[in-house]
Amino acid sequence: MNFEKVLSDGTLWEMLFSGFLYTVESTLLALLIAFFLGLITCLFGVSRSKVLRAINKFYLWIIRGTPLIVQAFYIYFAMPQLIQVIGKSMLGSSVPMFAAMGASWATFRIEPFTAGVVTLSLNAGAYLSEIFRSGISAIDKGQMEAARSLGLSKGRAMYRVILPQALKICVPSIVNQFIITLKDTSIVSVIGFAEIVYQAKIYIGRTMDSFATWTIVACFYLLAVTILTIISKQIERRMNNDEKRARKKRV
Amino acid sequence: MKKELEKREYKHKVNVVGLHKYFDDLQVLKGVDLQVEEGEVVCVIGPSGSGKSTFLRCLNLLEVPTKGTVEIDGYVVNDKKANINKIRENIGMVFQQFNLFPNMTVKKNIMFAPVDLKKMTKAQAEEKAMSLLKRVGLEDKADAYPKQLSGGQQQRVAIARALAMNPDIMMFDEPTSALDPEMVGEVLSVMKELAAQGMTMVVVTHETGFARDVADRVIFMADGYIVEQGTPEEIFTNPKEERTKEFLKCVL
Ligand SMILES: Nc1ncnc2c1ncn2[C@@H]1O[C@H](COP(=O)(O)OP(=O)(O)OP(=O)(O)O)[C@@H](O)[C@H]1O
Ligand SMILES: [Mg+2]
Numbered sequence: 001m002n003f004e005k006v007l008s009d010g011t012l013w014e015m016l017f018s019g020f021l022y023t024v025e026s027t028l029l030a031l032l033i034a035f036f037l038g039l040i041t042c043l044f045g046v047s048r049s050k051v052l053r054a055i056n057k058f059y060l061w062i063i064r065g066t067p068l069i070v071q072a073f074y075i076y077f078a079m080p081q082l083i084q085v086i087g088k089s090m091l092g093s094s095v096p097m098f099a100a101m102g103a104s105w106a107t108f109r110i111e112p113f114t115a116g117v118v119t120l121s122l123n124a125g126a127y128l129s130e131i132f133r134s135g136i137s138a139i140d141k142g143q144m145e146a147a148r149s150l151g152l153s154k155g156r157a158m159y160r161v162i163l164p165q166a167l168k169i170c171v172p173s174i175v176n177q178f179i180i181t182l183k184d185t186s187i188v189s190v191i192g193f194a195e196i197v198y199q200a201k202i203y204i205g206r207t208m209d210s211f212a213t214w215t216i217v218a219c220f221y222l223l224a225v226t227i228l229t230i231i232s233k234q235i236e237r238r239m240n241n242d243e244k245r246a247r248k249k250r251v
Numbered sequence: 252m253k254k255e256l257e258k259r260e261y262k263h264k265v266n267v268v269g270l271h272k273y274f275d276d277l278q279v280l281k282g283v284d285l286q287v288e289e290g291e292v293v294c295v296i297g298p299s300g301s302g303k304s305t306f307l308r309c310l311n312l313l314e315v316p317t318k319g320t321v322e323i324d325g326y327v328v329n330d331k332k333a334n335i336n337k338i339r340e341n342i343g344m345v346f347q348q349f350n351l352f353p354n355m356t357v358k359k360n361i362m363f364a365p366v367d368l369k370k371m372t373k374a375q376a377e378e379k380a381m382s383l384l385k386r387v388g389l390e391d392k393a394d395a396y397p398k399q400l401s402g403g404q405q406q407r408v409a410i411a412r413a414l415a416m417n418p419d420i421m422m423f424d425e426p427t428s429a430l431d432p433e434m435v436g437e438v439l440s441v442m443k444e445l446a447a448q449g450m451t452m453v454v455v456t457h458e459t460g461f462a463r464d465v466a467d468r469v470i471f472m473a474d475g476y477i478v479e480q481g482t483p484e485e486i487f488t489n490p491k492e493e494r495t496k497e498f499l500k501c502v503l
Binding site: 152 | 340344348353354367413416
């Protein structure tokens with residue numbers, strides 16, 4: 001347990017930094033995708049169409065009902081295998097287009113980074129979908145009625161009147177999901193996705209400096225989460241101040 | 252510019268025939284017929300739960316009628332092929348709870364629909380908003396948020412917001428019921444002025460004073476039927492139906 005030696009090891013820092021960069025990159029990318037995925041599936045969930053609502057329900061059921069690690073394995077190992085099998089069966093097809101598709105599918109592979117981002121996006125998307133739904137249901141239904149009675153279509157009213165108010169309510173929960181996804185990237189390391197935990201494991205495998213390395217890794221996460229928390233508090237405070245100012249003026 | 256509704260020939264501005272409304276098993280409207288003429292002010296009174304709000308909301312399809320037809324300006328509102336959004340542009344609606352958009356200033360609330368629906372440019376809508384605010388006596392509140400206003404002021408803004416679309420029918424669902432008593436007058440006087448300018452109005456209200464002064468016709472509703480209708484004089488001083496007399500004893 002030699003803290004000083006570990007701290008001054010340039011390779012460690014290089015590995016951890018590159019790993020953490022990966023962590024942040026995949027988190028940001030996954031959340032960006034998850035945001036839109038969550039928004040779209042949430043709108044499915046509140047739509048009038050039974051089919052769309054069923055799609056939303058099924059999606060949430062799958063994601064909430066399985067652990068993230070299984071989802072990662074599924075995207076990285078199971079899915080490519082399925083695609084390969086389908087591809088191979090299409091190889092002999094007499095339709096040239098299918099045969100060509102079969103050839104590329106038969107050797108289908110997915111990069112760990114891509115698989116990781118896809119997994120995290122699908123996962124966070126489901127939770128964001130629920131967050132958005134609760135935000136939308138928190139908006140008084142008189143808002144929709146007012147907008148509709150002015151002549152706005154349902155979609156337009158949703159986009160211009162309901163969503164801006166709902167998203168504002170959702171900010172703390174969205175930041176919370178941000179933090180969860182940031183930490184969840186470590187679970188996705190099992191598929192060889194070279195984020196910070198993966199790098200730390202390799203380093204420890206070489207040097208056996210478990211205590212120092214994990215302490216530093218923990219500090220990376222703590223720093224990132226602390227920054228996010230401060231930003232989130234600031235946003236909340238700003239929104240509360242707006243309201244307070246509004247109340248004061250009335251007096 | 253989006254396509255406007257073509258003008259149609261019609262006998263009655265509003266023509267409701269055999270309107271029924273169920274909420275699951277609960278029958279709320281049991282066959283309502285009503286005609287409203289251009290420029291007429293119709294006040295709807297009746298006990299709580301009699302279906303007044305439901306009736307009003309069926310007129311602009313906020314509730315979908317179970318049976319019967321609602322015709323406005325010659326358009327059957329509850330026809331599957333009807334362009335309900337276009338029809339609604341001509342029907343202003345004012346709610347008991349105001350339902351202003353809390354994230355927009357007063358001026359934005361009023362400008363919002365005409366601009367979003369491309370009825371007006373921003374500049375036109377702003378001009379319109381300011382002139383409407385002047386009309387309801389709230390010019391100085393243009394940049395305030397709804398939360399900063401009293402209930403009476405909010406309701407006046409809500410009226411201005413509905414008027415911004417240049418509707419030719421205005422519907423009010425108990426516009427003063429959520430207000431402190433001292434604020435009722437300011438809202439009613441805006442509505443009176445609107446009536447005096449010839450707006451077609453359907454008003455659900457508990458304000459019998461307003462109904463007496465302003466209404467051309469008073470409708471008494473109970474248990475999902477129109478029990479009696481007539482001039483304010485006929486209804487308030489000379490009611491024929493037992494049910495009407497009973498109700499008026501309680502509110503007058
Ligand atoms: N969306 C709904 N779902 C189920 N029942 C409803 C719904 N809206 C209204 N009702 C019921 O329909 C009946 C009539 O309601 P409505 O609001 O039209 O009465 P009202 O005459 O406006 O009463 P009030 O004077 O209290 O506003 C009530 O029994 C009410 O509970
Ligand atoms: Mg009512």
